[in-house]
């Protein structure tokens with residue numbers, strides 16, 4: 001057993017399908033590395049506690065050397081007490097007849113108390129990743145109820161979109177994903193997101209130049225990446241789970257361990273014309289456990305239009321949750 005103190009990792013929606021794909025990888029050391037023991041805290045709603053207990057039994061059965069304990073609760077205060085890494089996965093899915101406003105309101109009922117509980121009890125170094133949809137706005141709700149936690153500790157996940165973009169581009173160019181640098185997803189984790197090939201690089205040129213096929217870039221690549229979630233649901237009969245868990249691992253791993261370039265939805269400081277305070281996806285670099293938005297990229301008219309459209313949607317979501325008194 002490693003001698004470092006255990007890091008407390010809280011996973012909400014632990015009995016759901018992403019939870020099932022995520023917990024074993026966290027416990028095996030893939031989130032924080034092979035020298036860092038973890039203590040898992042599983043937050044669920046009462047009807048799913050028994051299933052969470054079953055997952056915990058399986059975690060026990062793996063005898064993971066790095067797993068120092070598992071706590072299961074339906075109480076956010078207990079779940080987030082002393083938390084270092086919070087993965088907010090559990091959310092209210094959209095069901096038949098539900099309007100966008102209903103979805104935001106239902107999720108406000110989840111992310112407001114979770115933000116409050118993080119504010120009340122989290123460790124000083126807490127880092128929060130929101131996966132549950134609508135992820136950017138759920139992160140905004142949680143962050144607005146945690147005034148004592150630095151706003152930059154609340155992030156939302158666009159890493160799955162980023163990885164999807166890498167994979168689509170690699171297939172098109174018949175290269176490895178490792179040949180691609182500087183991929184960026186801008187905006188909202190929704191169909192308005194903008195996967196940007198004008199700043200991505202392959203073999204010393206921009207990805208757009210390497211592709212050299214404007215029609216493919218605009219009419220195939222962008223919609224394929226932006227609507228991949230729906231395509232997976234259509235094919236699998238359930239939304240992305242293992243790939244979403246994988247992206248959550250990548251997001252936190254790179255935030256903690258550093259990276260030259262990735263995509264994360266983070267609180268805007270006004271960079272690239274994104275209104276301050278919105279949680280929007282940007283190109284970021286991470287070092288020493290902190291992210292920063294990569295500055296100085298030239299944004300052409302096409303990219304400007306795409307970024308603005310997605311950011312407009314984020315502004316509308318913020319206005320809607322403000323109107324509902326959720327922030």
Ligand SMILES: NC(=O)C1=CN([C@@H]2O[C@H](COP(=O)(O)OP(=O)(O)OC[C@H]3O[C@@H](n4cnc5c(N)ncnc54)[C@H](O)[C@@H]3O)[C@@H](O)[C@H]2O)C=CC1
Pocket residue numbers: 012013014015016017018019043044045048089090091092093110130131132133134135157158159160161189239240241244
């Ligand atoms: N940002 C992204 O790239 C992606 C986001 N998602 C989103 O992730 C979320 C989870 O997806 P799945 O695991 O497939 O859903 P799921 O329905 O299988 O599991 C969700 C779990 O959350 C639990 N839950 C509900 N309210 C809760 C609360 N207040 N506290 C704690 N747990 C609660 C439920 O009991 C359920 O076990 C969904 O909102 C989904 O849309 C999914 C894929 C990618």
Ligand SMILES: O=C([O-])CC(=O)C(=O)O
Pocket residue numbers: 133160228229230232239240
């Ligand atoms: O589309 C969904 O419902 C799940 C999701 O966020 C994704 O796969 O990107």
